Amino acid sequence: MLKTLKSSFANTLIYGIGNLTSKLVGFLLIPVYVKHFSTATYGVLGVLEVSGIAVTSILGLALSQALYRWYWDAEYNNRKKSIFFTLISFLAVFLTLALILSYFLTPELSIALLGNSSYSDLVFLVILASALQIITQLISTLMQLQQKAVLFTLSNITILIIQLTLTVVFIVFFNSGLKGIYFAQIISLLCYFLIVPKYLFKNIEIKIEFNILKSMLIYSSPFLISNLAALVISTSDRYFIRVFGSMGDLGVYQFGYKIANTLSVLVISSAQMAIFPMMFKKMNDPDAKRFYSKMMTYFTFGVMFFVLFLNFYGLEIIKVIARKKEYWDSFSIIPFISLGIIFGMLRDLNTIPLQIVKKTGLISKIVISSAIFSLMLNWLIIPKYGSIGAAISFIFSQLFYFLLMTYFAQKNYKINYEFWKIIKMLLVGIFLFFISLSLANFSLPIRMISKIFLIIAFPVILYFLNFYEKIEIESMKGFWKKWKHLSNIKSNIQELTKGKNL
Numbered sequence: 001m002l003k004t005l006k007s008s009f010a011n012t013l014i015y016g017i018g019n020l021t022s023k024l025v026g027f028l029l030i031p032v033y034v035k036h037f038s039t040a041t042y043g044v045l046g047v048l049e050v051s052g053i054a055v056t057s058i059l060g061l062a063l064s065q066a067l068y069r070w071y072w073d074a075e076y077n078n079r080k081k082s083i084f085f086t087l088i089s090f091l092a093v094f095l096t097l098a099l100i101l102s103y104f105l106t107p108e109l110s111i112a113l114l115g116n117s118s119y120s121d122l123v124f125l126v127i128l129a130s131a132l133q134i135i136t137q138l139i140s141t142l143m144q145l146q147q148k149a150v151l152f153t154l155s156n157i158t159i160l161i162i163q164l165t166l167t168v169v170f171i172v173f174f175n176s177g178l179k180g181i182y183f184a185q186i187i188s189l190l191c192y193f194l195i196v197p198k199y200l201f202k203n204i205e206i207k208i209e210f211n212i213l214k215s216m217l218i219y220s221s222p223f224l225i226s227n228l229a230a231l232v233i234s235t236s237d238r239y240f241i242r243v244f245g246s247m248g249d250l251g252v253y254q255f256g257y258k259i260a261n262t263l264s265v266l267v268i269s270s271a272q273m274a275i276f277p278m279m280f281k282k283m284n285d286p287d288a289k290r291f292y293s294k295m296m297t298y299f300t301f302g303v304m305f306f307v308l309f310l311n312f313y314g315l316e317i318i319k320v321i322a323r324k325k326e327y328w329d330s331f332s333i334i335p336f337i338s339l340g341i342i343f344g345m346l347r348d349l350n351t352i353p354l355q356i357v358k359k360t361g362l363i364s365k366i367v368i369s370s371a372i373f374s375l376m377l378n379w380l381i382i383p384k385y386g387s388i389g390a391a392i393s394f395i396f397s398q399l400f401y402f403l404l405m406t407y408f409a410q411k412n413y414k415i416n417y418e419f420w421k422i423i424k425m426l427l428v429g430i431f432l433f434f435i436s437l438s439l440a441n442f443s444l445p446i447r448m449i450s451k452i453f454l455i456i457a458f459p460v461i462l463y464f465l466n467f468y469e470k471i472e473i474e475s476m477k478g479f480w481k482k483w484k485h486l487s488n489i490k491s492n493i494q495e496l497t498k499g500k501n502l
Contacts, residue, residue: 029167030258034322036171037178039251044114045178046254047242048126050235051113055130056137057231059098062223063087064141066216069355071145072280076212081205086213088138088204095131102127114242125182132189139196142203145277155195163188222364229364229371233397234344236375237390240382248326253387256330259318260310260337267306268345271299276352283356289415296349297418303345304425307338308458312436312451316444335433336391339426343398346422350405353413362408370401421467428461 033042070076070083102109106120106127113123143152163184170180241250275295282288310317314334318327354363374397381389409415432454439447462468 029164030255030321031323032168032171034255034324034327037251038248039255039324039326040247041178041251042254043242043247043250044119045181046238046250046257047113048119048122048178049254050231050238051123052126052130052133053235054228054231055127056133057227058224059095059131060134060137060227061091061094061217062220062227063091063216064138065223065355066220067138067141068145068276068280069219069358070212070216071142072283079209079212081203082207082209083212083216084142085204085206086209087216088135088200089208090213091135091138095134099128099131122178122182125179125186129182129185129189132186136189136192139192139200143199146203147277148199151199155192158195159188159192162191219358219360222360226360226364226367229367232371233367233374233401236378237382237394240378241387241390244383245386249387252327252330253333253390255322255327256318256333256387256391257337259314259321259330260334260341263303263306263310263338264341264344267303268341271302272348275299279352280356292349292353292415293417296346297421299349300342300346300422300425303342304429304458305455307342308429308432308455310338311335311433312454313448316448333387333391336388336395340391340395340398342426343395343402347398347402347405350402350409353409353415354405357412359408359412362412363405366404366408367401370397370404373397373400424462424465424467428458428465432458432461 033045037045067084067087071080076083103124106124107117110117110119110123113119140152140156143149166184166187167181170176170183174180176183238250238254241253279292279295282291285291311334315328315331318331322328351363354360374393377393377397378390381393383389385392436451436454439450442450
């Protein structure tokens with residue numbers, strides 16, 4: 001068990017380097033955005049970003065999720081290469097047709113999304129970038145399934161450096177505005193295909209598996225529906241703010257959401273890239289349920305440190321990144337969004353058991369029900385309370401979604417999760433957050449130092465709440481003994497990543 005968890009941590013570390021670079025690129029670009037864009041323009045970017053996520057989910061047809069399920073099926077073990085070739089070929093043809101159709105519909109899409117047709121060119125660039133992203137995601141999914149963590153990270157780091165450089169050039173030197181962001185994305189994604197051809201040729205067999213493709217499309221169709229419903233939960237708040245508020249309000253909300261979402265992109269997504277393939281790989285092992293239970297506990301425990309740091313130092317981070325005071329109000333939504341993200345993380349872990357037993361239709365019903373609940377909340381709260389209402393709606397939507405998924409997952413694949421430990425972590429975290437708010441009137445040095453001690457207090461308080469098992473305490477002692485000497489860091493990292501696939 002511990003060996004498997006350590007392997008997950010090692011892959012998470014390597015994937016995290018790639019995602020860390022991604023988020024550093026995002027952070028480096030935010031000052032460029034806030035310097036050159038008003039909050040209204042940043043609001044337009046917010047709509048375009050969530051629209052790009054929607055396009056990726058719709059046109060991707062959830063086939064990456066089908067690849068997860070089929071790849072480790074023993075029945076198709078000798079047909080992996082032809083299955084991957086079938087998927088990537090089908091998507092290439094499908095996306096080409098979708099791009100041709102969307103070219104003629106962009107004026108109408110621009111009006112629907114942003115209120116007028118002047119953004120038509122931008123909308124098409126978003127769709128084109130999303131189509132390229134779908135293909136790269138499928139290739140990245142294969143790398144994750146094969147645990148090619150180093151290759152995954154190095155290829156993504158290279159592309160992200162290209163994207164960062166081009167974005168700055170287009171916005172700062174060519175004054176390309178929002179178009180410059182998507183020009184940079186498209187060019188960098190095209191460069192990705194110059195990096196991975198050798199890897200692709202090693203993993204394809206030129207053969208179309210029509211019957212398997214049909215089965216995968218049937219399997220993934222409920223996921224496509226659930227992905228659309230999930231988009232309603234995660235993005236409809238932006239559209240409601242645009243309709244009932246102003247682009248300036250949306251820009252402030254989007255900025256705060258982006259800072260809070262660092263937690264998801266940097267920490268949670270990095271871990272999921274390593275954990276999810278391993279969860280499917282272990283689904284036939286006798287200790288699988290024990291592994292899933294401990295994974296949820298340890299995952300939440302690790303994420304809570306980042307949540308506390310983000311909430312304790314969020315205002316200082318915002319002031320450093322954004323010099324314009326009009327952006328500073330976004331700090332108020334960070335605690336709400338980060339809590340909602342935790343519920344979303346727990347929900348994703350509970351989705352895996354339903355995928356294992358192939359209850360994809362049930363997953364779709366759960367997501368659709370949650371989407372309806374989210375729309376109702378947004379409709380009731382956002383017109384009256386604006387961005388704060390959107391943040392509150394986000395929390396309760398994610399909580400409802402998590403509870404519903406957990407209920408049906410437990411009915412179909414019972415796992416003895418340590419939910420009391422999860423609750424303890426959340427309550428201790430909320431308690432420490434309110435203490436941090438009481439430090440607002442102290443000087444900056446005192447606030448900064450005091451909050452460090454509050455973060456350290458988190459695991460200590462849990463110890464007095466009987467949170468840890470004896471073996472976990474012994475493991476933490478061993479970890480401290482191994483890593484406390486800075487001179488051993490290099491050798492420890494080499495040992496941790498030893499044997500990882502390139």
